[in-house]
Amino acid sequence: MSASLPPPDMGLLPEGLSDRLPPQAEASARLVRHVLDSVASFGYARVMPPMAEFEDSLLARLQSASAQDLMRATDPASGRMLALRPDITAQVSRIAATRLGKAARPLRLSYAGQVLKLRADQLRPEREETQLGAELIGTDSDAAATEIVGVAIAALKAAGVTGITIDFTLPGLVDTLATGPMPLSPDLIEPVRARLDAKDAGGLVALGPQAAAYMPLIEAAGPFHPAMERLEAIDAATGGVLTGRIAALRAIAKPIGWDITLTLDPTERHGFEYQSWFGFSIFAEGFVGELGRGGGYAIEHKDGHSEPAIGFSLYPDPLIDAGFGAEEAQSVFLPLGHNESRAAALRAEGWRTVTALSDADDGRALGCTHWLDAAETIAY
Numbered sequence: 001m002s003a004s005l006p007p008p009d010m011g012l013l014p015e016g017l018s019d020r021l022p023p024q025a026e027a028s029a030r031l032v033r034h035v036l037d038s039v040a041s042f043g044y045a046r047v048m049p050p051m052a053e054f055e056d057s058l059l060a061r062l063q064s065a066s067a068q069d070l071m072r073a074t075d076p077a078s079g080r081m082l083a084l085r086p087d088i089t090a091q092v093s094r095i096a097a098t099r100l101g102k103a104a105r106p107l108r109l110s111y112a113g114q115v116l117k118l119r120a121d122q123l124r125p126e127r128e129e130t131q132l133g134a135e136l137i138g139t140d141s142d143a144a145a146t147e148i149v150g151v152a153i154a155a156l157k158a159a160g161v162t163g164i165t166i167d168f169t170l171p172g173l174v175d176t177l178a179t180g181p182m183p184l185s186p187d188l189i190e191p192v193r194a195r196l197d198a199k200d201a202g203g204l205v206a207l208g209p210q211a212a213a214y215m216p217l218i219e220a221a222g223p224f225h226p227a228m229e230r231l232e233a234i235d236a237a238t239g240g241v242l243t244g245r246i247a248a249l250r251a252i253a254k255p256i257g258w259d260i261t262l263t264l265d266p267t268e269r270h271g272f273e274y275q276s277w278f279g280f281s282i283f284a285e286g287f288v289g290e291l292g293r294g295g296g297y298a299i300e301h302k303d304g305h306s307e308p309a310i311g312f313s314l315y316p317d318p319l320i321d322a323g324f325g326a327e328e329a330q331s332v333f334l335p336l337g338h339n340e341s342r343a344a345a346l347r348a349e350g351w352r353t354v355t356a357l358s359d360a361d362d363g364r365a366l367g368c369t370h371w372l373d374a375a376e377t378i379a380y
């Protein structure tokens with residue numbers, strides 16, 4: 001049988017997986033380094049979880065994700081099912097609950113690495129993405145949320161991103177209202193969420209009077225200040241169940257500079273599978289879809305208690321594709337018999353050197369901007 005199989009195409013990669021080539025591979029590493037340095041400057045210490053884990057422990061921490069969403073393989077060593085990580089936050093939660101369970105709180109951790117999804121989404125065909133971020137563990141207070149949003153903005157600025165928009169959301173909002181002042185029968189909760197997500201007012205009304213009561217929430221989306229006023233009106237009409245969250249959103253927004261656009265989409269839920277009271281999406285001018293996302297969540301410990309945490313993740317690949325992280329490098333070709341100490345001195349000054357290994361090597365063809373003539377660098 002195997003003799004009749006066509007020869008494998010050695011250059012073919014599975015759909016949604018790709019190589020990064022020069023100079024973008026280096027741009028990617030540089031950008032990740034700038035962002036992580038910025039996050040580290042706020043006291044976040046780096047962790048490096050592995051690419052794959054036991055499927056059951058990863059799934060337990062991803063909440064709504066199911067095994068069908070993960071890239072899996074049987075581990076020949078243990079016979080158990082492994083899954084490749086689709087989100088490093090889940091792994092940081094595990095670390096915080098186990099090996100760093102006794103570390104002083106609040107615990108500030110950062111990470112960067114590749115994540116893999118089984119399926120691409122509509123906006124991006126890639127299944128492998130770079131993810132980097134920071135998690136603040138032990139609290140999800142207003143102060144913690146304010147810090148995390150501030151660290152995320154500083155990280156984006158360190159990456160050179162401008163035209164930043166932060167879109168706030170309240171992932172638990174429908175639950176809070178449905179179990180309180182705007183009751184919904186359990187079978188209506190999901191359809192109401194879906195209609196709110198789609199901003200489908202007609203669809204909401206069609207679900208009946210209970211669902212129609214949620215109409216004003218569609219209006220409470222848009223530029224932050226007017227949307228907050230509409231959310232405040234909803235709060236006043238529903239007995240103040242949202243007063244605490246509204247105050248928190250205002251506190252988080254207050255220190256954010258005028259160069260950042262703030263919006264509110266209180267019922268947005270796309271991508272907020274495990275976030276609790278607060279979530280935010282990060283957008284930037286010129287980029288389709290989110291560059292990142294964050295929010296509060298709970299970390300489950302072995303003894304059954306759950307610990308609040310808050311964090312954010314960035315997905316910087318679209319930035320790399322757009323040329324962020326690139327740096328013009330001066331590189332000098334070193335012909336056969338060149339002055340070696342001069343070459344070493346040039347490297348120490350920040351030049352890149354490309355050494356001729358034979359007479360046939362052509363510096364210009366190898367991408368050099370200069371060549372070394374005795375002690376002098378000459379532009380091509």
Ligand SMILES: N[C@@H](Cc1c[nH]c[nH+]1)C(=O)O
Pocket residue numbers: 087088089133134135271275293294295296297310311312313
């Ligand atoms: N990891 C989440 C974002 C997040 C980080 N911390 C809390 N939430 C995501 O990528 O969607």
